[in-house]
Amino acid sequence: MKASPAGNVKSPDAGPESPGDNGLAELVRRHRSGDAVAFDEIVKRLTPRLYSLALRSLGNAEAAEEAVQEAWVRIYNKMSDLHDPQAFEGWAIRVTLSRIHDEYRARARERSARRGLAEVRAVIGRPPERLSASEREDLARVLRDAVASLDETHREVFVLREMEGLPHEEISRLLDIPEGTVWSRLSYARKALRDYLRRRKDDVS
Amino acid sequence: MTRETEGGGGRDGCAHMLERLSDFHDGRYGPGSPEATEVEEHLATCPRCAELLADYRFISGLAKCLREKSCVPRKGEDEFACCVREAIRRRRGRRFALWAGWGLSAAAAAAIVVAFVLGPGRAGPAGGTPAPLAGRSEGTEGERAAALAPPKGPAGSDGVPVAAHDLEAVRRDIAAVESRTGGRMPGVVPVGAGVRGETRAFLGVYAAEVKTAEGEARPEGVLVADVVAGSPAALGGIRRGDIILKVNGEAVGSDGPLRLRQLVRRAGPGARASVTYRRGDETREADVVLAGEDVSR
Numbered sequence: 001m002k003a004s005p006a007g008n009v010k011s012p013d014a015g016p017e018s019p020g021d022n023g024l025a026e027l028v029r030r031h032r033s034g035d036a037v038a039f040d041e042i043v044k045r046l047t048p049r050l051y052s053l054a055l056r057s058l059g060n061a062e063a064a065e066e067a068v069q070e071a072w073v074r075i076y077n078k079m080s081d082l083h084d085p086q087a088f089e090g091w092a093i094r095v096t097l098s099r100i101h102d103e104y105r106a107r108a109r110e111r112s113a114r115r116g117l118a119e120v121r122a123v124i125g126r127p128p129e130r131l132s133a134s135e136r137e138d139l140a141r142v143l144r145d146a147v148a149s150l151d152e153t154h155r156e157v158f159v160l161r162e163m164e165g166l167p168h169e170e171i172s173r174l175l176d177i178p179e180g181t182v183w184s185r186l187s188y189a190r191k192a193l194r195d196y197l198r199r200r201k202d203d204v205s
Numbered sequence: 206m207t208r209e210t211e212g213g214g215g216r217d218g219c220a221h222m223l224e225r226l227s228d229f230h231d232g233r234y235g236p237g238s239p240e241a242t243e244v245e246e247h248l249a250t251c252p253r254c255a256e257l258l259a260d261y262r263f264i265s266g267l268a269k270c271l272r273e274k275s276c277v278p279r280k281g282e283d284e285f286a287c288c289v290r291e292a293i294r295r296r297r298g299r300r301f302a303l304w305a306g307w308g309l310s311a312a313a314a315a316a317i318v319v320a321f322v323l324g325p326g327r328a329g330p331a332g333g334t335p336a337p338l339a340g341r342s343e344g345t346e347g348e349r350a351a352a353l354a355p356p357k358g359p360a361g362s363d364g365v366p367v368a369a370h371d372l373e374a375v376r377r378d379i380a381a382v383e384s385r386t387g388g389r390m391p392g393v394v395p396v397g398a399g400v401r402g403e404t405r406a407f408l409g410v411y412a413a414e415v416k417t418a419e420g421e422a423r424p425e426g427v428l429v430a431d432v433v434a435g436s437p438a439a440l441g442g443i444r445r446g447d448i449i450l451k452v453n454g455e456a457v458g459s460d461g462p463l464r465l466r467q468l469v470r471r472a473g474p475g476a477r478a479s480v481t482y483r484r485g486d487e488t489r490e491a492d493v494v495l496a497g498e499d500v501s502r
Contacts, residue, residue: 040286040290043285043286043289044282044283044285044286047278047282047285047286048277048278051277051278061278061279064278065278065279065280065285068278069285069288069289069292070292072289072292072293073289073292073293073296076293077293077296136267139267140267143264143267143268161231162264162265162268162269163268165269168231183224183227183228183231183233184224186227186231187223187224187226187227187228190227190230190261190264191223191227191257193264194257194260194261194264197260197264198260
């Protein structure tokens, strides 16, 4: 991969419109040209993906909708910050992940930090697929706490890889980072999460 | 996760293997590759690293289990886009008339309404400009984009050109014509249905034909171009962009707003009515109580 003058690494095979950008780059250009309905179409095309990220991270449909809605407001207001329309999808995902994190922290203040630890201790060690729905939900809360504890760069790659199931090359494209960086950030994230979960498990008396 | 192993150093595994283990877990190395072989040989002799790998698998398994089967907002895409639009508008603190017909075809429908107003006796829509397709998502991107683009607006009743996307101006036009014609507006059901001097059944929608691309059959139902605030339609949850299909089980059909007016009129003021409408891909039903509006002009 060659580096562009801006320092971003782009795939040498990427044409004017990357195959995976779903026509978003063109819609962004149209929006910037004053097309009144282009942004609406952008919202419709990308909301399912953003909502999926939000729902899996927040675990609550209402919170997810609020987070995505607020993310779109930010995206709209900061559209001028985006220089390359082709990078819109990844940029929008990053804005959304940031908003999701804000929403998560805001709601975390309403929750007891230690709730569910007893349940966690009881179930850790059993394969997740053998847990009941309520046990999985308890673990989900703990996992979300753990993910929220990561810094932004590592949280992004973990969420996209493990919670969205995206392949590494797509994460690389969306976040505009080398694929090798995706692998190394995942390694860091997994180790950090593992340490966090072990600390939580040991905290239970 | 597995239990901590006592003795022989900490729980973290071998520092030089941390990234290898993550990559191995994530399927970076093909079976039988030198890297995979190195990891497997190490795991056979290092219980701490084996434990770390097991923890990685647990975390991945948990994340995978938590993936919802369906991840779409509870609101439909049109409604969600509408909410986004409203949120942006509130934040910006000013109205975006430019977006009045955004994605919902309401502006183009309003333009069609104005065309009806200005052309007595005309049965069809204004011009040959393709009108937005309410609720449709098929077609090529170019076709849909063309369909969603607001058509050139006709002149208003006072001779001033009306922007096709300026619903407010269209509503003023409708009100102006209503005051001259006693509420009779072929093709439009603005605030109710009835005859001047009567108490007329009042639903509270501005309705227009659902337009299609040239050559296609006219679809069923009428497009709600706008809803009067506080009206039975508003209270029943009907919104701009909905397509009304039936009233009390009787189909509006492809006869347009005139038919809707007839059905509302037939139900009568004060009557309870069931309005079947479509929003996006979903068919809904609203139970409303038709108000009675005394028209004395």
